[in-house]
Amino acid sequence: MEPKKILLHDDELPKQWYNISADIKMNPPLGPDGKPISPESLAPVFPMNLIEQEVSTQRWIDIPDEVKKVLLMWRPTPLVRAYQLEKALGTPAKIFFKNESVSPPGSHKPNTAVPQAYYNKIFGIKRIVTETGAGQWGSALSFACSQFGLECKIFMVRVSFDQKPYRKSLMNVWGGKCIASPSNETKTGRDVLEKDPNCPGSLGIAISEAIEATISDTTGSTRYSLGSVLNHVLLHQTIIGLEAKKQLEIIGEYPDVIIGCAGGGSNFAGLAFPFVLDKVNGKQIAIYPVEPQGCPTLTKGPFVYDHGDTAGYTPLLPMFSLGHTFMPPPFHAGGLRYHGMAPTVSQLADEGLIHPLAVSQLDAYEAGILAARTEGIIPAPETNHAIAAVIAEAQKAKEEGKAKTILFNWSGHGFLDLAAYDKYFSKELKNVLMSESELLAATKICESYPKPLRLKNR
Amino acid sequence: MEPKKILLHDDELPKQWYNISADIKMNPPLGPDGKPISPESLAPVFPMNLIEQEVSTQRWIDIPDEVKKVLLMWRPTPLVRAYQLEKALGTPAKIFFKNESVSPPGSHKPNTAVPQAYYNKIFGIKRIVTETGAGQWGSALSFACSQFGLECKIFMVRVSFDQKPYRKSLMNVWGGKCIASPSNETKTGRDVLEKDPNCPGSLGIAISEAIEATISDTTGSTRYSLGSVLNHVLLHQTIIGLEAKKQLEIIGEYPDVIIGCAGGGSNFAGLAFPFVLDKVNGKQIAIYPVEPQGCPTLTKGPFVYDHGDTAGYTPLLPMFSLGHTFMPPPFHAGGLRYHGMAPTVSQLADEGLIHPLAVSQLDAYEAGILAARTEGIIPAPETNHAIAAVIAEAQKAKEEGKAKTILFNWSGHGFLDLAAYDKYFSKELKNVLMSESELLAATKICESYPKPLRLKNR
Numbered sequence: 001m002e003p004k005k006i007l008l009h010d011d012e013l014p015k016q017w018y019n020i021s022a023d024i025k026m027n028p029p030l031g032p033d034g035k036p037i038s039p040e041s042l043a044p045v046f047p048m049n050l051i052e053q054e055v056s057t058q059r060w061i062d063i064p065d066e067v068k069k070v071l072l073m074w075r076p077t078p079l080v081r082a083y084q085l086e087k088a089l090g091t092p093a094k095i096f097f098k099n100e101s102v103s104p105p106g107s108h109k110p111n112t113a114v115p116q117a118y119y120n121k122i123f124g125i126k127r128i129v130t131e132t133g134a135g136q137w138g139s140a141l142s143f144a145c146s147q148f149g150l151e152c153k154i155f156m157v158r159v160s161f162d163q164k165p166y167r168k169s170l171m172n173v174w175g176g177k178c179i180a181s182p183s184n185e186t187k188t189g190r191d192v193l194e195k196d197p198n199c200p201g202s203l204g205i206a207i208s209e210a211i212e213a214t215i216s217d218t219t220g221s222t223r224y225s226l227g228s229v230l231n232h233v234l235l236h237q238t239i240i241g242l243e244a245k246k247q248l249e250i251i252g253e254y255p256d257v258i259i260g261c262a263g264g265g266s267n268f269a270g271l272a273f274p275f276v277l278d279k280v281n282g283k284q285i286a287i288y289p290v291e292p293q294g295c296p297t298l299t300k301g302p303f304v305y306d307h308g309d310t311a312g313y314t315p316l317l318p319m320f321s322l323g324h325t326f327m328p329p330p331f332h333a334g335g336l337r338y339h340g341m342a343p344t345v346s347q348l349a350d351e352g353l354i355h356p357l358a359v360s361q362l363d364a365y366e367a368g369i370l371a372a373r374t375e376g377i378i379p380a381p382e383t384n385h386a387i388a389a390v391i392a393e394a395q396k397a398k399e400e401g402k403a404k405t406i407l408f409n410w411s412g413h414g415f416l417d418l419a420a421y422d423k424y425f426s427k428e429l430k431n432v433l434m435s436e437s438e439l440l441a442a443t444k445i446c447e448s449y450p451k452p453l454r455l456k457n458r
Numbered sequence: 459m460e461p462k463k464i465l466l467h468d469d470e471l472p473k474q475w476y477n478i479s480a481d482i483k484m485n486p487p488l489g490p491d492g493k494p495i496s497p498e499s500l501a502p503v504f505p506m507n508l509i510e511q512e513v514s515t516q517r518w519i520d521i522p523d524e525v526k527k528v529l530l531m532w533r534p535t536p537l538v539r540a541y542q543l544e545k546a547l548g549t550p551a552k553i554f555f556k557n558e559s560v561s562p563p564g565s566h567k568p569n570t571a572v573p574q575a576y577y578n579k580i581f582g583i584k585r586i587v588t589e590t591g592a593g594q595w596g597s598a599l600s601f602a603c604s605q606f607g608l609e610c611k612i613f614m615v616r617v618s619f620d621q622k623p624y625r626k627s628l629m630n631v632w633g634g635k636c637i638a639s640p641s642n643e644t645k646t647g648r649d650v651l652e653k654d655p656n657c658p659g660s661l662g663i664a665i666s667e668a669i670e671a672t673i674s675d676t677t678g679s680t681r682y683s684l685g686s687v688l689n690h691v692l693l694h695q696t697i698i699g700l701e702a703k704k705q706l707e708i709i710g711e712y713p714d715v716i717i718g719c720a721g722g723g724s725n726f727a728g729l730a731f732p733f734v735l736d737k738v739n740g741k742q743i744a745i746y747p748v749e750p751q752g753c754p755t756l757t758k759g760p761f762v763y764d765h766g767d768t769a770g771y772t773p774l775l776p777m778f779s780l781g782h783t784f785m786p787p788p789f790h791a792g793g794l795r796y797h798g799m800a801p802t803v804s805q806l807a808d809e810g811l812i813h814p815l816a817v818s819q820l821d822a823y824e825a826g827i828l829a830a831r832t833e834g835i836i837p838a839p840e841t842n843h844a845i846a847a848v849i850a851e852a853q854k855a856k857e858e859g860k861a862k863t864i865l866f867n868w869s870g871h872g873f874l875d876l877a878a879y880d881k882y883f884s885k886e887l888k889n890v891l892m893s894e895s896e897l898l899a900a901t902k903i904c905e906s907y908p909k910p911l912r913l914k915n916r
Contacts, residue, residue, distance in 0.1 A: 003468040004530040010461040072462035104834030146831045169876035372631050373604045376562030415873035418627035
């Protein structure tokens, strides 16, 4: 019997991250004046060592020893063959997944939270402020800050804050401080609450609040941290795909299909980017980022220059977007409720190197429950979207009689999302679609935004 | 640097369980007539293949391939060096733990749930009924039943059912059906509710309800399953200690101290039993089962013949007990709220081969939070008791200047116990002690019970 899990020992942990910016041409971020921004202009928000990574075009970047020590608490993560799921589907496809749910906070997020906390620490920073959607990122950063003795403050999107009270408890156990966004602590939050006191919040608003809280600390000892979207974040996540590549090599496999759910793009990119280079060089791989139909950025939004946050504090980034003022409906996968998409992921989608899919909320939960009853692990609601696409692909392989090799990212577990599963079973959970008129309105807003150049990397 | 984790690959999974009954003399279970029971008398409750394991004195018992396939979903579990905790304590001790929290249900419980579901399945059983305290066992059995296509029904102790609503959701995702105990579904439950409609329940009552529900199904297709206490359950858990032994051998270590929390005794025994044999043969090891001060079975109870359940359906078992009618107070470690203790663990304690400790609820949570902030994993409340003892031992090593090697069992995670951590932070959590008068009353009741023979195995 082939193994159920392919493990790597501590000394097989990748020693470097893969930086896709070395291999693809990108449109630069723009400042308010419409010109490319200087790295220095980001200095009030991020420590300079992380800004250097953000703009770096060096292909391989060393992982510091102090970061490796913490990553080794759960990495390398297992590569698992989903035999039980394959059997339930009766598919000839081989399905593999990286199990990122085994990290202390239960998702892929600490892969970047740990290096971000480290780089802030050695830059002399005492306090990190951030936002969180579903709570995965806030938990991860609280955990990472506890490892490096940093303070951590988290603005959590209110709808998730209310749906998942124990996410806050989790952050507390690691010493983090979590408050609901929109809050009264920032001008952004107060402005939003004035217009709509019951606003469910959004990642865009929470990002604005966190940035505002950061730059308003004039002592210089606070910095902001982002859990997705930016180049350095996706860079840190590539450890997932680098490990997966090694693990597949051990058993002589290479994926025909790669799948990850995509909100801001980091868990998808973490798995996919080390394989994208092979594709640029001519390898045949189908690569699918999967988003929710309730927030169909890549599948329905235009490719424009837009802000990463609602208030417009961030530079203009070249990305697929539904507009930075777009308010995603309150569906149960908070990590996918984001108006934009990582610029690198957007660039690959724009030129057809990856092929975005959108799945419905109910299809996602149905898929997740089948996965739980076969592979055991309770998936995070975000992961359910990837699993729905995996199942569709495995069923297609069955119809076509093809023994495809499918690789996907089990980005996190759902132990803190069980209320949503309850709603699924009690039929309270509905599909959440973006209406044609909402989409039209969002697209219309984006029409006025600057357009990125059409670049070709293949 | 020595590794953070010592991993074993799939092909290094132990092929056999260790049966301590081969190596120690035990008092037999007694029937209502005061005579040793026959295996056949257990047939309405358990399938015969498990009864054979229960009474077996064969030292090594093969793990069936179908069981191994499921265990490989998460086993072998990592052996982790707690460098971060050691550093925080400034101890010269080396601290290692088995991370049993990585299983799909998040604890050591599926180690026996999976083989029990398997043996029931091949015996032709369609439905398993059980009880659960904290919910770890019920979750594990639901998961195991989903792997073998069996129905699963769980009576959950009401205090935990109310404290942890998401445990029920978790069982639902795997297809199990969970109801609060005492319930109206059994005579036992109805009798208890008549006397006290607000009864918080106990493991003893829930066991009675589950056995009654089992034997009242006259079709013969239902059996009962127990998550701790019995020989075959502890047998299945020895895979923990067998893996740990292999893993320590790889790095040339052997433990001076072994620690596990003990409610019914199974996670403690699973880690410790493979080392007990070495101790019987003269090796110097200190072995500590750790219980809560609110239910101090081993440290304060007498060694008597008592029933495993409240209604007296089970045979009389030779064990330390606070009496089968004892109602443990509702502290936040439901898995440790049991009036008795596994007979094999009791036997070892009676003759001084292991040394029971009791810790307070607040000490346990304080220890657990330090562990979470250093080693990352949020511990289950039960595990916190073991960690409190580990910290005390590591501090003793510091005072004595001794570089002891401590091995403990991180029996589960606390993602579904965050409400209790909230209470700790808000100072609502108190120490729960058994008063002198309660203890006197419990001891007095036990005085009338038959006494086991004093046996010596060393």
